[in-house]
Amino acid sequence: EVVLTQSPGTLSLSPGERATLSCRASQNVTSNYLAWYQQKPGQAPRLLIHGASSRATGIPDRFSGSGSGTDFTLTISRLEPEDFAVYYCQQYGSPPFTFGGGTKVEIK
């Protein structure tokens, strides 16, 4: 089983700032099949990034993903008020398709 570790647990930033979120895998993620999701309170998760760096349909270009192998990063270039939420990474290269523990991006 691929274990995903996200850091930091909480990121306190102001609107307009840059957010950098990390996701590290315990072993190589097959074909870089790594996705990022955003979840707001009371809502289902929303797919942001797939294949480590491809934006999902309708996702603004301030969201970008990078990385390969075991180290992956989600970057939000300039935080908008609606971006304050919890972010999860998930590997879907081989079952079980594990999630990371999440990073909460909160308003400073």
Next chain:
Amino acid sequence: EVQLVESGGGLVQPGWSLRLSCEASGFTFANYDMHWVRQSPGEGLEWVSGVSWNTNNIGYADSVKGRFTISRDNAKSSLYLQMNSLTPEDTALYFCAKGRNPMDWGPLDYWGQGALVTVSS
């Protein structure tokens, strides 16, 4: 418009069984892998199980292996999760989710609103 609607949640006692259903619409259900993901109150996401479009590939989290069974009925555009020997640790909101890639495993691009399962005596 893609819609996923879960049903079948409720309050059960430890050791009991429950069957969740997910009715899908707005896409060709038979062409996509489908998944169950759960979230315990105040906690993160946990992938529970997934089934490929043709049911040839099925996977489970270690925490539910041997107790939960995923299935699908492509003719009814429906996904199911049979949950046996439930424990309080299974208490969670259970999401049904659709894989993005036709006829292949993929990320989860559409999610339902979830069905709440509470296991308590």
